[in-house]
Amino acid sequence: MVNDSFKNKENRPILTVKNISKRFGNVQALKNVSMEVCKGDIVGLLGDNGAGKSTLIKIISGNFSADEGEIFLEGKKVHFNSPSEARAAGIETVYQNSPVCINAAVYENFFIGREIVNNYLGIKFVKNKEMQKSTLDALQNIGISIPSEKAEIGLLSGGERQAIILGRFFHWGGKVALLDEPFAALGVAESRKALKLIHNVSQKGLPIILVTHNIEYAFQVMNKYVVLRHGEVVGVGEKKDVSVDDVVSMITGAIEIKD
Numbered sequence: 001m002v003n004d005s006f007k008n009k010e011n012r013p014i015l016t017v018k019n020i021s022k023r024f025g026n027v028q029a030l031k032n033v034s035m036e037v038c039k040g041d042i043v044g045l046l047g048d049n050g051a052g053k054s055t056l057i058k059i060i061s062g063n064f065s066a067d068e069g070e071i072f073l074e075g076k077k078v079h080f081n082s083p084s085e086a087r088a089a090g091i092e093t094v095y096q097n098s099p100v101c102i103n104a105a106v107y108e109n110f111f112i113g114r115e116i117v118n119n120y121l122g123i124k125f126v127k128n129k130e131m132q133k134s135t136l137d138a139l140q141n142i143g144i145s146i147p148s149e150k151a152e153i154g155l156l157s158g159g160e161r162q163a164i165i166l167g168r169f170f171h172w173g174g175k176v177a178l179l180d181e182p183f184a185a186l187g188v189a190e191s192r193k194a195l196k197l198i199h200n201v202s203q204k205g206l207p208i209i210l211v212t213h214n215i216e217y218a219f220q221v222m223n224k225y226v227v228l229r230h231g232e233v234v235g236v237g238e239k240k241d242v243s244v245d246d247v248v249s250m251i252t253g254a255i256e257i258k259d
Helices: 053-060 083-089 106-110 128-141 158-171 188-203 215-221 244-252
Strands: 013-024 027-038 042-046 068-073 076-078 091-095 117-120 123-126 176-180 208-211 224-229 232-238
Touching (some): 013 053, 027 042, 027 053, 042 215, 042 244, 053 208, 083 091, 091 158, 106 158, 128 158, 158 176, 158 188, 188 215, 215 244, 232 244
Parallel strands (some): 042 208, 042 224
Antiparallel strands (some): 013 027, 013 068, 068 076
């Protein structure tokens, strides 16, 4: 059963994960894992190496199939056979090294597959200036600052690339963003920018699941948490009710909080 800590009658869940289990041979990677994510939530999915965080993210994003359990998106049961199916439904995973067309400009990456064109005598002309303006407006709307929308994306920093991917996803109507270790390849200054971006995007209503080993960073932005240990949920609730030390104790097994 999904934990009551996540129940909110005025804010129905965008994503519901219910009793998910997964085995790899003799290894029980996940066991009866449940969680909910509502509009504007930032849920910290926390745990040590091998706790099952990545496996859960890969199941939600269509990389793996669960052995047992169900996933609901906006109340509708879903099953994804690939990341592209999950992305088409509105679930995007942003990794620390998410793929981009490194030789293309920011605005070209932003509109990839959705280019604005004019059709004149059967010949299609790409409307570059319109795409450039739309890209800049969309990124500025959620607080993303870049050197130029015309800049080659391969020349930007890792944090800037992540920001553009997340901004693109939000702009095109994404429903849930899964951020898998977004700070791992970032320095202190870039991580601060990433934290601000995550906060800004969630304030616009996009639900986020944040996977990170950095508990301090998680506490700066998350409003809810789920702690996994050995594939099981050992802690779940609202950030306001716990301290960093409490969460660390859940991760290490010193305490367990399951309402």
